[in-house]
Amino acid sequence: MGDLGEHALIERVVRNFGSPPNDEVWSGDDTAAFGDGLLFTTDLMVEDVDFRLAYASGFDVGWKLVAANASDIAAMGGRPWRAVAGVALRSDTSVEFIDALAEGLASACREWDIGLVGGDFSSGREISATLALIGHAHERGPVLRSGATVGDALCVTGALGGAGGGLLVLQGNDPLGPELDPLVARQLRPRARVAEGGEVAGLVTAMIDVSDGLAVDLGHLTDSSGVGCDVELASIPVDPALRQLRSTDAAQAQGLAITGGEDFELLFTIDEGHLEEARAALAGLGTPLTKIGVITDGPAQIGGRDLDDWRAQGWEHLRGR
């Protein structure tokens, strides 16, 4: 399995499952989508792979699991609605951890108006938690990754690289200080851009959330749409808190913004004629919108380098995989 890689693994498994009806989207987008506007997604977190108890509390784990799922719904322009959870606990897991996990799940569910309606427990040699989330698409339908057309502006919400910087801090690469709290928070208590996704759902042509890093997720969007892109390096909104890291210079901060992952910002394409409307709508939520490039019929590039090059030098190892 180590040789296979997640992408090949998914393709290997998915070929067993046939094709969806015409009015449905199955695996290959942020979430599945059905004709009646229902969205359906799942995310899994395993101890020592997706989180470490050395720096993540039970609350953090619960919160992030909900946020990651909600972000997938947000990336379709939809609203999260109801969730179920499957949790495996170690025999030596403390009641305090369980209570904190439940509080983290519950707080994040309140934050994004999700009802946690059921679950299942088992035991194991490591803690793991899986959330499955259903939601409702925007009235104009789910926003797919595949709708980008040549000439569209390529935009991103907020700032990138902060979650990766937070992981560097938590792993001890940088001496802890309160000036680093914003980075740590981005890693442990990420925000899903649910309101933002709903605001722009009727305006954009394609959307995805930045969970695996800009280079990887932009690649999903351009591949799905059958287009290329030109992204200007200088236009990428690097998280300003990364300047506080002693271990990281400006070039490395930019690298984190491109390949760091888990920022859960929204990356979307939009006709230039709708750009100012989207910018105003997001400003109403206090969320910046940055145009980072354009969709082309050429190769998919950031700063003149192919996405594959960026992905190859990626920061995946940061995530402990």
Next chain:
Amino acid sequence: MGDLGEHALIERVVRNFGSPPNDEVWSGDDTAAFGDGLLFTTDLMVEDVDFRLAYASGFDVGWKLVAANASDIAAMGGRPWRAVAGVALRSDTSVEFIDALAEGLASACREWDIGLVGGDFSSGREISATLALIGHAHERGPVLRSGATVGDALCVTGALGGAGGGLLVLQGNDPLGPELDPLVARQLRPRARVAEGGEVAGLVTAMIDVSDGLAVDLGHLTDSSGVGCDVELASIPVDPALRQLRSTDAAQAQGLAITGGEDFELLFTIDEGHLEEARAALAGLGTPLTKIGVITDGPAQIGGRDLDDWRAQGWEHLRGR
């Protein structure tokens, strides 16, 4: 956590999540149910807790995970529809296992007309798999555990104890032989009574699937309904294949039928006036219906002994927990 027990654990977690709207059912029944007839459930299987690779193939694990979830939908009288899966694999998990797991998931999904529409992978020190399943309730609404009334007949589909017997065989308590194949199949490749649940959904007053054993699941039904019951020992349909076990006498076979678990038969209550209609409907599917007792306003008993006594001597240890 070891001190807490699953029931206390669930209560501890659930109190964080508030109350459902009036037209919804959240945790506490086989699945959650929403006003528009949508059902939502999840089940989790962890290596060496819920299955052992010494006797279960990847196909078996995938099949059983789907069957256990589909059975929860069947117990509401509903039809399964779409699923997502979260799977953690060990770094040394073979590609052959992954392919077999995918084939088991896919075969069971075809069996019960389920579309597997998405998923997430991670890695771990043990294999685990979580399925979340949505379905549609019967047009007359979801069948809850809580509708039993005094005087109702208490009935079960098929036969009980076979899955527990199969586990005894797989654990080496009995020398393997082809005459034991039906028991092994009940343990490794269980059937969800989806068609049966749909046939009786409009007739019954309460229903649950027998996943934790008759004594435990009957207790859930009577507790939820605020009633008692009298079950006659001789009327319980003990799986006839248990007679082939050399390690188990008739009394032990009856014990397995009462406390063995994982048979995924349907246990329901029904007004006597509808009993023959239900029997005929199930006969059309080739599935026996057995009346095993009546709902009372007294204690909940099997063979004159309280359910708690049966549960206390239960066969839970068989399941490796």
